[in-house]
Amino acid sequence: MLFSSPISLLEIFVFAFPAISQAASAASQVSFDQFLATVTAADFQRWQHTAVNSESSFSQMKAHILDMYSGVGSVSHSFVLDDRYFDCIDKEKQPSLGGRPLASPPSAESDEPPSQPGGPTEPKTSTTSPLTQNLKDSFGNFISCPDGTIPFARLTLEKITAYPTLAGFFAKSTNGAGHASSSRGLEELQDRGPSAEPHLYAFSYQQVTNYGGHSFLNLWDPVGDFSLSQQWYVGGSGSNIQTVEGGWIVYPQHFSKRPVLFIFWTPDDYSTGCYNLECKGFVQINNNWTLGAPFTQFSVAGGTQRGFDLQWKLFQNNWWLYLRNTNASYDTIGYYPTSLYNGGQLTKNAEVIEYGGEVTRFTTTDVWPQMGSGMFPSKGYSQAAYQNTIYYNPNNQSGGVGVWASLFKDVIGSNACWDINITESAQGGGWGTYFFFGGPGGKTC
Ligand SMILES: *[C@@H]1O[C@H](CO)[C@@H](O)[C@H](O)[C@H]1NC(C)=O
Ligand SMILES: *[C@@H]1O[C@H](CO)[C@@H](O)[C@H](O)[C@H]1NC(C)=O
Numbered sequence: 001m002l003f004s005s006p007i008s009l010l011e012i013f014v015f016a017f018p019a020i021s022q023a024a025s026a027a028s029q030v031s032f033d034q035f036l037a038t039v040t041a042a043d044f045q046r047w048q049h050t051a052v053n054s055e056s057s058f059s060q061m062k063a064h065i066l067d068m069y070s071g072v073g074s075v076s077h078s079f080v081l082d083d084r085y086f087d088c089i090d091k092e093k094q095p096s097l098g099g100r101p102l103a104s105p106p107s108a109e110s111d112e113p114p115s116q117p118g119g120p121t122e123p124k125t126s127t128t129s130p131l132t133q134n135l136k137d138s139f140g141n142f143i144s145c146p147d148g149t150i151p152f153a154r155l156t157l158e159k160i161t162a163y164p165t166l167a168g169f170f171a172k173s174t175n176g177a178g179h180a181s182s183s184r185g186l187e188e189l190q191d192r193g194p195s196a197e198p199h200l201y202a203f204s205y206q207q208v209t210n211y212g213g214h215s216f217l218n219l220w221d222p223v224g225d226f227s228l229s230q231q232w233y234v235g236g237s238g239s240n241i242q243t244v245e246g247g248w249i250v251y252p253q254h255f256s257k258r259p260v261l262f263i264f265w266t267p268d269d270y271s272t273g274c275y276n277l278e279c280k281g282f283v284q285i286n287n288n289w290t291l292g293a294p295f296t297q298f299s300v301a302g303g304t305q306r307g308f309d310l311q312w313k314l315f316q317n318n319w320w321l322y323l324r325n326t327n328a329s330y331d332t333i334g335y336y337p338t339s340l341y342n343g344g345q346l347t348k349n350a351e352v353i354e355y356g357g358e359v360t361r362f363t364t365t366d367v368w369p370q371m372g373s374g375m376f377p378s379k380g381y382s383q384a385a386y387q388n389t390i391y392y393n394p395n396n397q398s399g400g401v402g403v404w405a406s407l408f409k410d411v412i413g414s415n416a417c418w419d420i421n422i423t424e425s426a427q428g429g430g431w432g433t434y435f436f437f438g439g440p441g442g443k444t445c
């Protein structure tokens, strides 16, 4: 059983188990210690009405949560954003580190964009991270984390039992559908389990040796089960496909009805890997940004266009993530150690860059989501969604200068639902290489 939104799930728990509800809309705040005590005491009887498919799956979910939190120590500050709890945990004790020391970021920042003959550029306004806006939640807690800690989206049984298994919770999709490729046709994408619908795309790609890359992602809040705009850095082939990914996603069952910042990785063509900090993988060092937290400011049709710069860079055995508000300097968010990739291609470099939109739906009766802003690329600036200043990083040195991407387009699904229109850097003016993408989705895609 799949819930179409976290609200329905929360409502069911509030109704059925008021005493153990973790819903943030409950009258009193659930402290980190109370939360952990509840998980420790949880038994299958109380959770069998969720989507979880068996007692052993439930045990794995519970064990995962307790394992993730086993070394984090005490938590002195928590806050609620969009009905979800976030705990500020000691940076040095985060689950992904497992006691190892933090890596030092490259001395120079992320790579600079290639030089580009000027030309007028449309204005772009950043979307500010909710953590740097001086906001308070409904309990009066500041929506921010003190220095030395990182914001960690509380990993609850409510969240994980919305899926039949722990692996289902981690997965971006089943059967390797989390990234599109020109060699992976629609037939292959549809060849999957009985309930899973295919992932469909309007995207762009280039085969080139790279150490990450950059784009500015224009931010919208489309409606649907699962709709995103992102970057992929991909290496390997077959069951050894490995990725580093990031962007924004609307995915109510997992995160929020509003777009959230996300990252994802897989070392084995989507058999394992996970989003954000939901399994041991990404090491976060920055307290300005929250993975999995909804943005509060979006683009407006015909009005202000918002978004953020995102960059991945492989440097000294770590894939570093950078984010930036317009006109600010980059924040270094953290890294995936290449040890996660088991000696595979992404321990050396990526072989393909991809940028674009991806959607799926969870039942055959749901409509296909909007992609981007819900408008076709032909509507252009301030109506259609875009990514611009798209370049890849050609070396693994600190600093450095990117190379404009030279992209091919691919649309998987019906052109009546979404499309992508790429402009190469030679014609791109101050935007460099860019594209508009998206569309309304619909019943038949
Ligand atoms: C960014 O800088 C440009 C040029 O200095 C300015 O016009 C624009 O308003 C700034 N944008 C923001 C969001 O501060
Ligand atoms: C860059 O890549 C080369 C070749 O794979 C490797 O020998 C070198 O150690 C890497 N340098 C850094 C800074 O990661």
Ligand SMILES: *[C@@H]1O[C@H](CO)[C@@H](O)[C@H](O)[C@H]1NC(C)=O
Pocket (backbone or CB within 6 Å): 132, 285, 286, 287, 288, 328, 331, 332
């Ligand atoms: C957070 O953002 C502020 C304001 O932009 C900046 O001064 C500070 O260095 C950032 N902190 C980190 C850890 O990046």
Ligand SMILES: *[C@@H]1O[C@H](CO)[C@@H](O)[C@H](O)[C@H]1NC(C)=O
Pocket (backbone or CB within 6 Å): 377, 378, 379, 421, 422, 423
């Ligand atoms: C694609 O984008 C270019 C540049 O913005 C524009 O001139 C062209 O009309 C667009 N084509 C379509 C089919 O939307």
